Amino acid sequence: MASDTVKHQILTAAGSVFADHGFKSATVREICKSASVNVAAVNYYFGDKQQLYLETVRLAHRLKTERLPMPKWPDSVSPKEQLHQYVHVMLQRMLGEQDLWQTRLMMREVMRPTDACRSLVEDYFRPQFERLLKIVDQLVPNPVSEEKSHQLAFSVIGQCFFYLAARDTVPMMITEEEMKTHFAIDELANHIANFAFAAISSSGIGGDESGSSRQNNRQQSNTAKAKNVP
Amino acid sequence: MASDTVKHQILTAAGSVFADHGFKSATVREICKSASVNVAAVNYYFGDKQQLYLETVRLAHRLKTERLPMPKWPDSVSPKEQLHQYVHVMLQRMLGEQDLWQTRLMMREVMRPTDACRSLVEDYFRPQFERLLKIVDQLVPNPVSEEKSHQLAFSVIGQCFFYLAARDTVPMMITEEEMKTHFAIDELANHIANFAFAAISSSGIGGDESGSSRQNNRQQSNTAKAKNVP
DNA sequence: AATAGTTTCAAACAGTTGTTTAAACTCGGG
DNA sequence: CCCGAGTTTAAACAACTGTTTGAAACTATT
Structure with missing residues (x-):
């Protein structure tokens, strides 16, 4: 056959x-x-x-998770290191040279969901999201609300996703040399992991920030003076 | 007529x-x-x-900048506040209710550039990017290399862009109620601005570690400037 | 080698695509 | 009143779309 x-x-x-x-x-x-x-x-x-x-x-999602499974960390691995590895695997999946079509296809589903999207979300994105949430909750200095965890996780994902979505546009903004030396997968993973770690570590200690009560959004009027002091 | x-x-x-x-x-x-x-x-x-x-x-880009111009800040406005307003305007452009087609169309150009993209990058994205770079450079505690500035700026843009690209997918991950209360434009702007501020503020002081120990970017000698080689 | 089941193929089908055409219409100035 | 440039229209065009078809080619078992 x-x-x-x-x-x-x-x-x-x-x-x-x-x-x-x-x-x-x-x-x-x-x-x-x-x-x-x-x-x-x-x-x-x-x-x-x-x-x-x-x-x-379905094949795209299956192949991607098979080739690049998210590692299962023992407790000895620090949350910071877990975050770094998480970001690194995510970037490898998204930007890895071979079989790029798999992530590009899934990206299309993210941006304009079709019938294929529902199972993709439940089987692929949500489990991955949950794992990230666990890491975030370990990193945050004080317990935070669920919504805050979600915001933090999306900030990590968003940074990674950007380099997949803008894969052809980012090179128009910087030089070819810079692209090769500072925007390869390893360097990006370092940057994003450090960026996110710094932000998450200092999250929820300065008091309630998202307060900024419902004030109108004309860009003229000063937007919400963030009331917390750095 | x-x-x-x-x-x-x-x-x-x-x-x-x-x-x-x-x-x-x-x-x-x-x-x-x-x-x-x-x-x-x-x-x-x-x-x-x-x-x-x-x-x-062309019309999309023109209308979007006309309706929501990026404010010109006097020196009295703190860099942190500038960042916040920058993020807020960007999110308003991307997620603002009316005339959503304009940003959706530009998003398509970012993800899969056509002939229309080159002028879009030069006339729209680059100037906006430069303004963000200026803010970032004011926020960073110690002078950093140009590439680091770019990475930091992309991290801000990426977080915003994500909510445009995944506009239909994010609601599948969280509840409708949470979406309304914690992921509206104002709340997102607060979160992203604070997230980025914390990360940028601590950028270039802690020292990098995380896995692959590139002994790379501490304030490198200024600008290995563009040489434009074909 | 003959048979039965599976796979391949060129051709055709009906519907949609961007674009063209020529006739009909609109309406202000002679 | 008619004119004629500017505009709108329905119909047609050729190319392309997903899908079907029926026969040819192939494979494997008898």
Whole structure:
């Protein structure tokens, strides 16, 4: 049965094309050409384009977690080091050279969710998010509210996600040399982990900051003088 | 001469459709239907779909900066307050209720640049980026290298950008109530500004560690400036 | 070698795409 | 009144879309 290998061939080709063009703009003809199979193969093996897309997204998430599993840390590893490794793995998944289509495809789902997104959120993003929350809660000096934990976690994720989303735009802002030397995965992981660690460590000690009671948002009027003193 | 109003009508309709579906997937038929004009109007007034797209992106950037200009701060305003206002305006631009298509369209250009992107970067993103760099340089306790400034600035932008890109996914991770109370624009601005302030303030004093011990960036000799080699 | 089941293929189908065309309409100035 | 430049319209065009089809090619068991 070569059928399995053909299916896999189509899936990876489809992953690349879907990641590049999105579901609607991607054509089954381009996918089949890239996979070196006949146009009818997609319908023969997957039923229709939509089903192929769903299986492609599932494969993307599966491959990414298999190749780069998030480590299970013993208690001996400091929360700070856990944060650093977490960020590093996340950046590797997002920016790692090979099989970039997998994260690009998932990025598309984040930005414009389709039917494939719900299971992606529950099976992939939420568990990862929960792990980050645990790290954050260990890092924060005083216990904080759940919402604050969420904000802190999103700040970590956001910094990483940015370099995936703006992958082609960031190089337009800085020199090629700088890109290579200071924005490679290792350097970025160091920066983001340190940045987040400093912020989280000092979080919740200065008093309630997010108070800034509901005051109107004309940029003219001074926005919420942050009342806490550094 | 209704021609000007018709052109504007098509432009705003196109902006919305392009922001929703992207250039390729958006159809001129849907645009024209949304603008209540004949299908041929796009070609009559703009030549072709591509030209319409370019003018739409230009309009998006122009409208967004006109409605929400970045304030010019007198020296009396503290850098911390400048940072806060900067973040607040950025979030307002990105998440502000009305005319959301404008930022969604620019977001698409960031993630998958087309021909329209180069001018967008130079005319819109770079000036904004430079202003943020100035704030960051005021906030950092000791002078840091140019690359470090860039990293810090990107960390601020990334946190904001995330809530635009993941606009539909974040609500799947938290409750609706939490979304309304702790992830509205004002609350997010407070959090991100405080988060970034804490991180930047402690940047360049603690010393870096974290895993791969690059003995790299402490205030490097100033600016290994751009040399522009092709 | 013959058969039955599976896989591949070129061709065709119906619908959509951007764009063109030529006729119809609008409306202020002669 | 009609004119004619500017505008709008329905219809048509060729190219492309996902999908179907029926026969050919292939594989494996008898």
